Amino acid sequence: MLIWAFGHSAFAQDEAVRRTVYLAGSGNGALDQHLTGLLQSQMGEGVNLRPITDDQIPMTAEAPVITIGPSAFSRVRQGNRSAPILAMLVEKSFISTFADRSPGQISGILYDVPLIRQALTGKAILPQATRIALLATADSVTLYEPLLDELPAFGMAGRIFLVDDADDLIPTLVRALGYGDFLLAAPDSAIYNPRTIKHILLTAYRRNQIVIGPTQAYVKAGSLASSYAPFPEMARLASQFLDTYFETGEFPPPSYPDQFRVEINKQVARSLNIPLPSREDIAARVDRQLTVNGEVSDE
Template identity: 65%
Template sequence: MSAHGQETPDRLVYLAGSGSTALDQHIQSLLTDQLRSDVTLTPISDDQIPMIKNTPIVSIGPAAFSRVRQANRSIPILAMLVNKSFIEGFAARNPGQISGVFYDVPLLRQALTGKAILPQANTVAILATTASVELYEPLIDELPAHGMSARVFIVDNEDDLIPSLVRALRYGDFLLAAPDDAIYNPRTIKHILLTAYRRNKIVIGPSQAYVKAGSLASSYAPFAEMAALGANMIEQYFAAGEFPAPAYPQIYRIEVNDQVARSMNIPVPERAFLNQTIQQELTESGEAQDD
């Protein structure tokens, strides 16, 4: 097949970009590096999408996925840079046709990131809305096996935010921030971080961007790891005619805000030691696959 692969359309993959040229080119470059040489990855414009048949398309970010899905309901889509909560419903209803590489970090891994930094921590505080509270039930069930417990504090409007946060910080050894835009967004994050800081409590997560803003730490999957998984899923599509189920990458790194750690007088071990501690904890409990 590879001998004449370059002429056959079944080794072509389209790319629907996020609108950020730098990001789209970076993802395209990483995917190209990981894909076999007989696979061609070609950017596509929105007006071309309705004409595509039986050729897979990689969408970058939730807006690109939504545009592709609206324009062509039969196209096979691999969604990248999307959270599990965004894509898993689409994938469940369209198995084999829609898949994705999860961008968010498994909540258990994030909780264990907090415990690796604060080994004495055993209570985890979580903020959620009534719409998002069920997302945390699996984590609450998983934590006792790791010597921790969690409680969810409900925030249903902006007036609830600080009172609920104060109650959460009284309960938890740290606040686990999840990718819940209703709670963690540019309008609220400064208030959340300052309130936690004044009470000498750390915030873990939800992403590298929030670590730069003042969270103490977050696990994250490097773009290269997400691209490696995406390329593997594309190869599986060409081999089997359908995508595998969406999945998390297997390799994670940890971002730490050293300035916050110093100002809170928290000694943070080397990143490699933290990663090793988390991985060991997941492996010993049989959860290393980050299901």
Template identity: 65%
Template sequence: MHFIGSGNPALDQHVQELLRARLGESVVLHPVTDSSISSLNNAPVIAVGPSAFTRVWQDNRNAAILALLVEKDFLDDFKSFGQVSGVYFDVPLLRQALTGKAILPHANTVSLLATPESVALYEPVADQLMDYGMKARFFIVSSEEELIPALVRALSYGDFLLATPDEDIYNPRTIKHILLTAYRRNRIVIGPSQAYVRAGALASSYAPFPTMADLGAQFLQTFFETGAFPAPAYPETFAVEVNNQVARSLNIPVPENEYIRQSVNDALNGEGGRQSEQ
């Protein structure tokens, strides 16, 4: 089995240890160099992150690639070609929205920022949320100059701002302004990841590394048994991270993380849960 890392030694080592713990110490993960990618044979290649995946894909279209730590939108561009699969790293927007609902039970309006190019990717969640008694509205950001005006309108409409993994909007250059603007207007931001919670978003669901490794190991076992990977998928188990300091500053009583997680699962598995997260 081949392994091409993200370039972050600590992260790559952690991923390898998790996989070995699930596949057995007899499994050898052979590191891949750029010069050897084109000669890879039928053995599966584990690619950590989008850059690693792209390097393999560009040099060897016949390789059987299992992508880890990639988002669904990224992998959707490749999964219909060759032997490509993966474990999604991002969180379905529906689950993130229900995370906000579990924290603010009275919430029934959700605001989202989107670019003209990305809005179509997020429109399905607006239809899904109707099954949970919620309405979603998109506020379009066509240029960097329009970000704060669109954000102010979004915060005036929604009970909370549902952040997306749209890097044209949410990135290191803009996130401080987004979070400060929301804070000053007494509005919370949900998502899009743990990193943003640490920066000042109130909460986010996320897939823990062990659960992603569990699914990745299952996919590899299926490949060994059948010669093919299952279709890409999200892990079955998610966790919740909350910024309690932000909650206290906004005077928002936040339930325990496990209560939030279970509330989201109950909602998804209940009457409203007929809509697929994927």
């Protein structure tokens, strides 16, 4: 496992001193190289890239470390408790506790999508939708509770259906599909994972119901649509966070990027006879709704 280190332009009072930033990769070479290139582009000229090994993590001094994915974050956090860390490709539920305990030292560019944005993605496709079905376990139910408070401002309501165990998943899903105009999937691995997703999507499809979310990957598997934050936007925000760190010595709190896009599955839409707006139109409708109703807490 390698960690990439690269310098930035002049540091504070001395333009001869470069800002050093370390990048802890995910282990996915293509992903790490892609994000490295985007970060380099955003951070400007004078960026030097050099690999360092994991056993050098304790020697990063006070230079900030960008981590790609939760595993890289955990590795760096365990290897150097004093390192300032900017986590990328992490979900709000993962990084929030760390950031709350170490404000300014630990932050993140959030990878998941605010659930209200996902809900509005579904409503942009089904304008008459008023009821949203949500599946959760006893451990993940709190993930959805803020959404229930936000939905009425957008003319919608939601209901959580609790899944007690693996055998209860499909019967609970059937009840949920009978309630909601669509099923909203959150990044909840206890419910949505490679073992369950095929059964969830087939069950919904057979009942002429759509699934929204939780990620682009699930759209390819058969969800109808999902909002997502594009990598260039995440890299841009990461660069801004690093600028703030070098100016103040602290990171801003974890945040979502400002811009989101929408992935759609046209084949599923055709099979269910659903007129599907363009991806750009869906994203624009969601942005308008959020603007009209104000930025909600989950954003």
